[in-house]
Amino acid sequence: MLKRATRDGFRAGVASIALAGAFTGNAAMAQDSGESGDQGISEIVVTAQFRDQNLQDTPLAITAVDAALMEARSQTNVEQVAQRAPSVQFTAGGQGGGAQTAAVNIRGIGATDFQFPNEPGVGVYIDDVYYGISFGTAFELVDLDRVEILRGPQGTLSGKNSIGGSIKLFSERPTDDPNGYVELAAGSYDRLGLRAATNVTLVPDRLYLRVTGVGKQVDGYLTRLDYQCVTGRDAPGGSFATKSEDCVIGTEGGQKVLAGRAALRWLVNDRIENNLIVDATRDRSEASPAKAIYLPPINGNDYLTGPEDYTNYSTYTGYPGEPEQYTNPAISYFDSWGVSNNLEIDLNDSLALTSITAFRHADGQSAWDGDNSPENISNNFSTFRHDQFTQELRLSATVGETADITLGGYYYKGDSELGGRVHVGIAGLDFVPNDPFDQTSVSAFAHGVLHITDALNLTAGLRYTDEKKTYTFSRTSPLPGVPTDPRVASLDGLSRTFKGDNIDWRVALDYEVAPDIRLYGQVATGLKGGGINPRPYLEMQAVPYDQETATSYEAGLKSMLFDRRLRLNLAYYHTDYRNYQGQVSACPDISPPGFPFCSATRNVGDAKIDGFEVEFDARPVEGLSIDGSVSYTDFRFTDAIEGSGIVPGVTEAPFVPAWKYAIGAQYEIGLNGSGTIVPRLDWTWQSHMESNIPNNVPGFELGEVEARGLLNARIAYRSEDEDWEFALAVTNVTDKFYFNNKYDRISQSGNAYGMPGRPREFAVSVKRKF
Template sequence: MWEKDMSKNKMNTFALLRGAAVSGLICGGMAAAPAFAQQVAEEDTQAETSNGQISEIVVTAQFRSQNLQDTPLAITAIDSALIEARSQNNIEDVAKTAPSVQFTSGGQGGGAQTAAVNIRGIGASDFLFPNEPGVGIYIDDVYYGISLGSAFDLLDLDRVEVLRGPQGTLSGKNSIGGSIKMFTRKPDETPDAYIQAEYGSYDRMQISGGTNITLAQDRLYARVTGLARSVDGFLKRLDYNCANDTDTAPGGTFALASDDCVIGTEGGQDLYALRGALRFIASADIENTLTVDFTKDHSEASPSKSIIYVSPEYITGPEDYTSYANYTGYPGTDQQFTNPAISYVTQWGIANTFDWQIGSNVSLKSITAFRKTRGRNAWDGDNSPEHQVNDFNVFKHEQFTQELRLSADIGEMIEATIGGYYYNADSRLTGRVSNGAAALDFVPNDPFDQESKSGFIHLVLSPTDTLHFTGGLRYTKEDKTYTFNRASGIPGEPVNPLVAPLDGLVGEFHGDRWDYRVAADYEFYPDIHVYAQVATGFKGGGVNPRPFTASQLVPYDQETSTSYEAGLKSFLFDRHLRLNLAAYHTDYQDYQGQVSSCPEISPPGFPFCSATLNVADADIDGFEVEFDFRPVEGLSFDGSVSYTDFQFADARAGSGIIAGETRPIFVPAWKYALGAQYEIGLGDRGTLRPRVDYAWQDDMESTIPNGIEGFTFGTVDSYGVLNARLTYLSPDENWELALAATNVTDKFYYANKFDRYTQSGNVYGTVGRPREFRFSVKRRFN
């Protein structure tokens, strides 16, 4: 009934949002008027200059506005124009084209909006609360502290910065693998108003828009943006008895033949998001920006299907977008229940950024934010009519963050920033874990409290205009508490004796850490920079959040990394080619791995495990190449290539890791992306812009152990996806029409796999989206 209600209200909700968005944006566009101009540096993008040269890109990775080519870090910077040209809708799409970045959403039971993200082989794979993200995700410098709900949709972005390597002394909170930072457009005097409507495959409908509003000339500006999207699921869930004209599957028949035996779909989305910003310019030296955002994402469950199953008849065709998942536990018994096949996330936040230019050489920045997230998602872990795994998660998360930065120029040679960061979060996980294969059925009610405090200093010494030395130091102290509560999932029955001893147990972690960064960069020829750096980072420790038994409730320590990096940043051929190179070696210690086999902490003969443990050390070597080439005006090529060589060493006994042989999870060795765009002038009839993009990644593992007998089914095969877009711009560029196609070749591929073959004879995969077409109309008001 829940799913039917979702479908029934889907179009009504979208129509209401569409009408409200159109009315509000038209009124906002009429109210917009010229006002105070933003600094040129904040508006700098990747646009070509008049002679086809490549312009500078401004980033803020080192606390100040700085040209990308002058920043001694490996950074990918993507502006809003390129994001739109590539038909990218969410942060996962952006990550697919960035070197050394792996962003896998859905799967692993965490919901469609949950991501396993790593950069240069370092990140996180378990979505539960004590497991911190190894890659920090930020919106306007506000850190988002959990993996749940982190696969953000893109709304009114100015740019995205991807910082690769440990950011222990830079980003707001320690990020051992790197950071992905999204920056939204800032209110200013220009109307910058637009409205866009889109229709596409699977009844995709989307409307978005935004506008600046001048409330007080030269003083007060607002920006309002909104997005509503509805798209049907592409993977059909079939009723086995109906589709095969039989009654052999337990639980009965759920669908009618007149409905083509379809009981639901996966992969659909019903989303709307609103964002408002208020910018107050109190004086030439004081500015304050207040932002509020709200997102309601009623997605369907992640599109998944069984690959190997103990009952082979419950597997659909190998490249069919179908499964027999019915989200039903205990089929055919008095305890039968059915979960809604959903992945819901509702979140909102408020942030305030205060900038004060105290004197000609001293400035203060304060970033204060509160965020609240609520979500529910279901997981049919066997994708069959039987009952192996049928979980339902309900999660809550609230976080408060405060960052202060005091920056000063000391003479003509030194730039200094000192500051502090505070993070406090309260989270709770409830729902139901029903694992028929393990004979476990319980209701968790687990609160998790976390606090992190840090202080940092960042210095840049410039003895000459072309030589710079950078140093950074940060101290962090962390405290975490996780409380386990267990009740029976079946009313009237006692709690399973395996998990009953967990009830009321408390796991704690307390730790601290010093991190540092030392770098040097030198411009040995105009527009050609070289740099080298040593940087450290860490990911906090915790307690295993997935114990099936009391013996599996064990702590794990911080994992740490020390990275040695050298790079080249260059403009060549009179700035018609941007070529950036980086090579690195990372010493990776106390790797926190989610293992599926842990006999050393399990009862004798008990095969089930999803524990987070410090399982090994590792050495990681790699290189990255990024380029942007404009051979002639109007023609551009861009792309990247990366290689990651991750080798485990000193593996923990019983971890399932064999040093030098076991592969890490979610780390493809090779990855590349290529794009080409050409601007065809049509005289007084406008402009035509065809573009193609291709992104490919090597095969990777999804589970540990792997590559040994019984653990060979978690390999995600290599795949490449081709996208294309044809855009027409009117002569004044106020009208834009676009026809886009994603996955042009209709490649069937798995984005993720879940291997439980040795435990229950079950392997399933999360399916990538098939070919889709979209047509959009955009109107700008300048």
Template sequence: MFEKQETICKLLRGAALTPLMAASIIAVPAMAQDDAATPSPPVAPAGNGQIQEIVVTAQFRDQNLQDTPLAITAIDSALIEARSQSNIEDVAKSAPSVQFTSGGQGGGAQTAAVNIRGIGASDFLFPNEPGVGIYIDDVYYGISLGSAFDLVDLDRVEVLRGPQGTLSGKNSIGGSIKMFSRKPDDDPDAYVQAEYGSYDRMQISGGTNITLAQDRLYARVTGLARSVDGFVKRLDYNCANDTDTAPGGTFALPTDNCVIGTEGGQNVFALRGALRFIANENIENTLTADYTKDHSEASPSKSIIYPSAQYITGPEEYTNYANYTGYPGTPEQFTNPAISYVTQWGIANTLDWQMGDNLALKSITAFRKTKGRSSWDGDNSPEHQVNDLNIFRHEQFTQELRLSADLGDMIDATIGGYYYNADSVFTGRVSNGAAGLDFVPNDPFDQESKSGFIHLVISPTDTLNFTGGLRYTKEDKTYTFSRSSAIPGDPVNPLVAPLDGLVGEFHGSHWDYRIAADYEFYPDIRLYAQIATGFKGGGVNPRPFTASQLVPYGQETSTSYEVGLKSFLFDRHLRLNLAAYHTDYNDYQGQVSSCPDISPPGFPFCSATLNVADADIDGFEAEFDFRPGEGLSFDGSVSYTDFQFTNPKAGSGIIAGETRPIFVPKWKYALGAQYEIGLGNRGTLRPRLDYAWQSDMESTIPNGVPGFTFGTVDSYGVLNARITYLSPDDDWEMALAATNLTDKFYYANKFDRFTQSGNVYGTVGRPREIRFSVKRRFN
């Protein structure tokens, strides 16, 4: 299955690389592969405080953000750094209609549940593919595991909201998050940055361009190393309470302050390299490679409700009694390491060939490999309810070809094809004491997706454009179940034993389309309207506790109707973008925790992905950037998402008009303010404040009905602050930053298992952290 050498050979053949190009050094996925054809977007204000254009590539070509008839949030590297945003989850907090929850469902700290406008995915296991596509320089990352990327050495991030069924990469039903990195050129663009902060945070990063042959060959090398101690202390119950009533024995001593270990710590090393070859004025090729080793701790969690109430620590204490031990006090006792490990590497090649004055070819070829292991103490107690170890491997090969042409003065056309092939395996140990289950899965999953697309922009005048897109996609998925006993010599539990050797498949296809029109009815003020569709392929429930729960689910589809306004006002001192939409959402793929219709009588345990209902989604979004005067800027966004289930399926637990979707806050807003204070020949001082708030949301289905009322994640807001000093020549930069300045205690996620096992627990957000950094630029 994992034929690495054959896949790499395909990559090299598909990219038509020269031996010199193949010598490129390694890279980090969090730092994104370079797209040589994409220019750096100028986002800094001009000398008079005006806002300049931002260049995006959402429609296969360089295009000003304000001219693109799509709802897009574009953030450049300067704003990312000014906001103290260190990963893609931080960026999502300030983007309208985007919810990014990492560490969910026991899949590890680097695993993300992402949705845009209420559409995404709720489970990390194969074959539940993401509903929001995450891209690194146009290379699609096909799984949720390990997708909570860091942001280092980026040029910009683009967040595309709404179905992306006809645009670049793989079809994405909810939207796309695209990261673009700096490209090698003749500017040294070198820097070294060191950082120290709370919880013994230590980080060093750096990068530089290298000119290997002037006007022909450039390289860029970047690296990152970070270590942060965990902030949730795992206490030994017997030690902390001077008792021996908890099963399993004593794991820590008073001399250790009764601390077994911590959760939430990070230990990351990453390296990336890019090699850009300019053969002539018409041919350019960029090869990148990356490597990341993330040996972080398990997700930080707390028990909220538990049958044995003494195992619950203080409501706002960053502590728990998790010992990651199964069968405590018995001969079968075992302890998992409290870890969340991910190792990734990849290689990608982007070829840009200007074949004529009006014809261009782009080829994007990539291979990625990810492996990891993570532990999950699902009860956060010294008892044995849930104590899982997840081990996963994933390999993917992608190829995208685009042929773009200018057909006269009125028509821009792009035709292309996309291929995705992935082989994955999920194994580890599933030990659920409450359900009486303990087994070892060893489940391979194979997926193949092929698509072809066409995209046209017709411009009858300089101010009026019509856009059309069409894509056909064919997908095939195969999931094979393997079940063996976790205890040598013991038989497999009779509930899961019948699953061994069973195969679940999905074979499907779909047509997607997009129709849009935009009109600049006044200089710098543009209206647009569009209809766009998207879909997400089906599969088979990967979490059956019994053979009866092994059921397939079909693909989900959406049709979105959107109108929007993009404007520059007050002589380009204000950028204001508005959007309103309605989405018809069919066959919602929901992970439900109650499924009596497919479970044995009286068996309450379920965690199944099923098509549970349809939905109507209505919402609006507003984003602004205001520069009232030289050095002063305000930015922000607000969004409203009204998600209503319709046509619930029997046995789903969904009640139309009452059940809420998961990970969808109805309201969300973000505000930021920055002022640049000139110190004459002593440099510049730049203070900044950012506040992001979201209303409450649900984390489980069903919800709001008897037995399922504890999964509500309360509303919360987080305030960040930063003050930066720049030397007169900008070569030196020092910054003092605080995230969660008010030390707000909040839950980012909750898990309502009250009906199944009497417990509820949550993933806690990071407390206040102070950081001091020094950066040296070499130009």
């Protein structure tokens, strides 16, 4: 399979690079013909190294996308933005965690499990505030200024140590410009949407307010069918046909989201600025769409629906004897709110203090019909609550034109709880968990840039991290008068603690070899905290696992060519990855003799990762914009523990496609003083990937997610004064049926299922600026 992915990906990558070369040639011709450079590519300012800095001057691999480009690409949530970036895999709607939960990795490093002890390997930040859990990370985009995606270990950068990279969302700041808008949208599956924002000047030159609101509703695209109504055969729990004459009992994948944000910006004086932000989200979406891929006939019933249709037979029922008492609602609910305060004080012309204080709350509940049938093989209901407090302090100094230095400290306190009901019919296991989880992380860091010459810079960073995690297990029976299953009863009230610390560092050198052409190299380390196995069956399986660590070696080129007509950035990296945290289904060393049940998170092995990335942005002629990327990730397990399911040299890491590429183009057509029309096309492709371990060995073939290519299109009309915009957008133009992810659970519950991506959808919108 690796050979196939490499061959197919190499062809796709060569085609994309050749296409980029064609654009480069066009840019050169435009320059040679004497066209003015004033229509060239604008500068992008990022804050990855604690200060405002041109993207092209930053010795890091960064993808930066502004609000205008996100709108042109029809990107409305962070998943869509991240999936367009090289070496980034962002998959929302994972097993059991709800539609808003995501498995995210960058350059093959991240996390695939939503359980609280398994912290994200890729840090997600909102206005420099770290979001510490996987639940709810598939954010809707609310009035953003830009998104920065930092690839590679961020051990000495970002608020909290992020081993794989960071995704940072920055909101629009209030100003004295009214900069208001209202946008209405409608489309397929009864889609309705409303977005609105405006600035309000409360005190001229001193106090500004920006208020933003978003509402979205769309029906589910996967239909739940009544098996008895469709086939005429009996099914457990009886028929639901009385609810609908067309055999439809519900849908999955529907969304209903309301979100609001208020930002208050206070310019106290010329040296002090304070930004206070309050936000809230209410999400009442349906359960994640899922479809059975393999399920053996049960009692003569075949519960598989067509291989490429958006249907299933999920009923969310448990035991046949109690369908009314144990029928889960097919929901994925999520509520969150937060308050953050960013205080910036210029102590003098060369010394500045920044304080970022934040509190966030999130809670939700979601159902998961793990067998997608009327049977009771695997049906779970999850609830969660999470509160976190973070405080970051930075003291930044400029030493003439010689150096920039930042010293700081970071504090994270998380208080969480995971509950619901777990039912695994194949194992005869049924219990109610209610598990508190507490986490504290404290770190101190230093970062400095020495400007050796006007063209040569040396960057160094150091961070010390100390953390503690405590997980307490609660296991009770879901039925009155029935004792708790003895396989989990011994866990009730048990508490386990993980403690760890680490030192991370970074050294980078960058050199401007010619105007707007910069070479850089760096070595950086990163850390993902350890934890406690959250899924033990017995007390002896409630064991800690250690921290993951990574050391990455990277070399890159950042260039702006042809009178700013082409931005071309390249990066190559090699990573030594230690103590990979994976889930195993066999653990004889921590189980009684002959005890077959295990679902444990453990340090299962080490790996090496090599890859390269190409990003370009071209303006070959006036009005034409072309952007694209190519990435290759070669992830190789080098050793593994017994029972991990990993075969070094054979097993592929979950959610790591070897190849990805993307290309988009738009052309602004003037209408002789009557406005402009802007058509745009975007194509993305990625090679196959695995979604579980074991894989690529006999008996474990059903977790492979096939390669896919998706085409999006949009055409917009803007009035001459740009106050009005009318747009038509089509996503998945070719109506490609594909899976976002799959789960081969044959060894655990005897089935396999996948989560289909969205079919072709149309949307029309009208936007009024004022």
